[in-house]
Each structure stands twice: as C-alpha cells, then as structure tokens.
C-alpha cells in the first residue's frame with residue numbers, strides 16, 4: 001500500500017471505510033487523486049473472523065452511545081461496524097433495490113419526504129454497484145421482469161423454505177432474494193473470493209469472501225490504485241480556514257494526535273458518527289438539520305415453532321424475499337415493507353427474545369430450548385422523518401474528548417400501523433406453512449437520516465450529490481444523507497449514492 005507522509009497535503013481525506021466511504025475512495029484513487037482513508041477500527045483478515053458471537057463483536061461499533069425515546073434503538077451488534085469495511089464486515093448482504101415510489105413517498109402518500117433525486121438518476125449507479133459487489137438472485141424477478149442478476153441465487157435456509165411454503169399456499173409472490181453473496185468463485189483485485197458454503201455466520205464476518213464486504217471489493221481496488229488506508233485512526237477534529245473551508249483533520253492513533261491536511265474532505269463515518277463529528281466541530285449546520293430526523297427501519301420479526309427441527313441458523317439467512325407489500329392496497333399507513341427470511345445465531349436470537357419479546361427466566365429458557373424448531377420472517381419497513389427523533393451531543397465525554405451521541409427514537413403511529421399489518425401477514429404465512437405457535441419480536445434496524453440531502457439549503461445538510469450546502473470542499477457519503485428511510489435495505493443504495501458522489505467530485509467544478 002502506498003503511504004503518504006502525514007505532513008503532506010493530499011487531495012482528499014475520506015473518514016470511514018464502510019458502504020459510503022469505500023466506493024468514493026476507490027473511484028477517486030482510480031482517477032489518480034492522492035487519497036487517504038482514516039478508519040477508527042482495525043484491519044480484519046477475513047480468515048480471522050470467527051462464528052463465535054462473543055468474539056465476533058470485535059467487528060461491531062461497541063463504544064457507548066446513549067439511546068433514548070419511547071423505542072430506544074439497540075446499538076452494539078445490531079447497529080454499525082467498526083473496522084476497515086465498516087458495517088459491511090457484519091452486514092447480511094441482502095440487496096433489494098428501491099423502486100421509484102419509495103423515492104417519491106410524499107408525492108404518493110402526502111406523508112414523509114421525497115428524495116431530491118429520482119430512480120432514473122440512481123439506477124445506473126445501482127447497476128454498477130451490483131456488478132462491483134457481485135450480486136446473486138433469481139433468473140426472473142416478479143416485481144421487475146427486466147432485472148438480471150449475474151450469479152444464481154444462494155441456497156435457501158429452513159426459514160426460506162417455510163416462507164416459500166406459506167406464501168405459495170396464500171398466493172403471495174416470493175422468490176430467491178438478491179444478495180451480495182457469490183455462488184461462484186470470483187477473481188479480481190489480486191484476490192479470490194470463494195463461493196458461499198452456507199455456513200450461516202454472515203453477521204460474524206464471512207471467512208470465504210463470498211459475502212461482499214468493502215474490504216474484498218472497493219477497498220482492495222482502492223489500494224491497488226494508490227489509495228492509503230490508515231486503520232485505528234479516530235478522527236475527532238476538522239480544521240477550517242478563515243473562509244470556512246476544510247483544511248485538515250486531526251485523528252488519534254494510539255496515544256498520538258496526527259494532523260492530515262487535505263484539499264477536500266469526505267465524511268463517511270455513518271449515520272451516528274458523522275453528525276456527531278459535525279456537531280462537535282460546529283460545522284455545516286446553517287440549516288439546523290445536523291442530527292435531526294434520525295430514521296430506523298421497523299424490522300419486526302415473527303418466529304414460528306414447527307413440529308420438526310428447522311435449524312434456521314444454518315445457510316445464508318436472507319435467502320427469500322417478497323415485495324408484495326411495498327405498497328399494500330389495504331394499508332392504513334404511508335409506505336410499506338418487504339419481508340425476508342431470517343437466520344440468526346443463538347446469542348443473537350436470545351438477545352432478541354429478551355429485548356424484542358420481553359422474555360426472561362423460565363420462559364426464556366424454554367424458548368431457547370425450542371430454538372432449533374423455529375423458522376423466522378422479518379420486515380424492512382418505511383420510517384417517516386419526525387422532529388422528535390434526533391441525535392444530540394450528551395454531556396458524557398469519551399476517551400477522544402468528544403461528547404457521546406444521544407439518539408432519541410420513538411416509533412410514530414405510521415410505523416406502529418405498518419408493523420401491525422406486517423405481523424398479521426407474517427403470522428399467516430408461518431401458520432400456513434405449519435407453525436404450531438408464533439412469537440413476535442419487535443426491533444428496528446439501521447441508522448439513517450441525520451444529515452439529510454435537500455435541494456433547499458435551509459432544509460438539509462448536503463445537496464443531491466452529497467456536497468455540503470455550507471462548505472464547498474466538504475462532502476458526506478453515508479447513510480446520514482437519506483431524506484427518508486426507503487423500504488429497500490440501505491447498503492446497495494448507499495454504494496450507488498457514493499459512486500454518484502465520486503463522479504460529481506471528479507467532474508469539472510463550477
């Protein structure tokens with residue numbers, strides 16, 4: 001890997017190497033720019049990943065965050081990653097595309113918020129993202145017949161089989177899910193990614209390289225093009241000149257503070273750390289929108305108990321999808337949801353039983369005894385922006401001298417109605433498949449929306465390309481820019497947005 005002396009000014013510094021930062025880094029490096037990525041967490045060799053859930057927490061962001069509101073969001077393993085590759089170290093690699101309606105929520109429903117860009121503008125970048133990651137999927141996608149996937153679908157797990165049984169009996173369309181999981185070996189960027197071996201430990205890190213992470217895709221490409229990645233480098237300060245433009249960042253590596261000068265800065269630290277950094281440095285907030293409108297997808301699960309062992313923890317988890325409920329005709333809420341099959345490891349399941357099911361003591365122990373007989377379904381649903389859901393700086397200071405984030409989240413009536421509808425549908429599917437009992441586990445997923453994009457500078461933090469409305473050499477490329485949550489899980493869209501941001505950065509500037 002090329003090394004830049006910290007004293008030298010580089011063209012661009014990228015803070016964070018997840019689904020937003022990595023594609024930007026790769027694109028800028030490929031264009032010949034001098035680029036350095038600063039990543040708070042360490043490098044992980046894929047062979048170091050372990051299926052042991054306790055040890056695997058090393059790939060999660062485990063620093064303390066304060067969670068508030070009536071439905072406080074779960075941090076730790078449920079939330080974001082820390083390490084080269086960011087949350088794609090532990091993500092599920094489930095990659096549905098958003099449809100046009102999800103980006104036009106306000107126009108369609110009178111609620112929520114439209115995105116300042118259309119699906120037509122995003123589509124070429126979604127296709128590029130799928131090609132770069134290596135996405136598998138069905139030969140015919142029922143909700144978009146024109147769609148083609150490069151790899152055949154991953155093998156289904158037991159939850160997917162039960163979901164397919166139930167959907168077919170109820171007349172609900174379901175098919176193999178799009179997943180950034182290779183089903184054939186692939187050689188690129190000087191490495192080999194293996195085919196999926198159905199081990200089921202995606203959330204603990206994939207040891208074969210079958211699951212796309214930023215490390216096995218864009219970051220490998222970036223380094224080969226001359227980018228430098230500095231790991232264990234936590235950025236805490238952004239310096240600006242008298243005109244308010246960014247000149248440098250300061251990061252802590254070990255016990256040492258290091259200054260890195262740059263001509264432009266890309267913040268890609270995720271939906272919690274990017275607004276935290278901006279609020280701490282009092283930057284890019286003339287709109288007052290930094291930290292506002294925190295969004296978390298309703299991700300309610302229903303688990304069914306069957307007479308025969310299911311062992312849903314085996315196999316690629318999210319192997320079946322239905323998009324029949326993106327815009328339900330009988331809905332008393334705005335937006336909709338998709339349903340996916342589930343597979344979780346024992347500790348994750350136990351945690352969800354406690355946190356989302358309220359189980360404890362003997363009841364918890366007997367639910368755990370029955371775990372191998374269960375198959376589960378979960379949703380990813382729309383979340384409307386709300387003034388009450390926000391990220392602020394608390395008065396607790398961390399070891400870097402930065403106030404810890406306090407994130408408040410309360411599900412509104414829309415999310416509650418959506419979740420009720422989804423629970424009824426998922427229960428019907430599991431019962432049709434033969435479940436003798438079902439259990440609902442409430443949860444939310446993902447951290448979005450705290451530096452939203454907008455055309456109007458008074459109403460958002462960045463423009464439709466991710467450029468700060470206030471500071472022309474500051475860009476944001478992460479989930480914080482989402483104006484509404486979308487129904488599609490966020491990472492594919494995030495990669496696409498990042499590729500679009502990079503293209504804009506490389507275009508002749510006005």
Ligand SMILES: Cc1cc2nc3c(=O)[nH]c(=O)nc-3n(C[C@H](O)[C@H](O)[C@H](O)COP(=O)(O)OP(=O)(O)OC[C@H]3O[C@@H](n4cnc5c(N)ncnc54)[C@H](O)[C@@H]3O)c2cc1C
Pocket residue numbers: 015016017018019020021038039040041077078079080081082083084085086087088090091092093094095203233234235236268269270271273274277318446477478479480488489490491492494
């Ligand atoms: C359990 C789980 C499963 C998921 N599964 C899916 C899925 O199947 N499909 C899907 O689409 N999405 C999934 N997601 C969500 C997906 O991973 C995220 O949407 C996506 O990775 C977000 O990209 P990002 O660039 O915003 O942030 P991240 O990928 O989280 O990257 C942010 C990076 O910035 C670094 N960083 C933060 N602060 C600093 C700092 N101050 N200095 C230096 N570095 C810093 C972090 O260490 C991290 O590496 C999942 C998430 C979770 C928690």
Ligand code: SF4
Pocket residue numbers: 181195196197198199200201202203205206207208209210211315316317
């Ligand atoms: S199930 Fe497949 S994609 Fe997931 S960790 Fe195992 S090999 Fe990797």
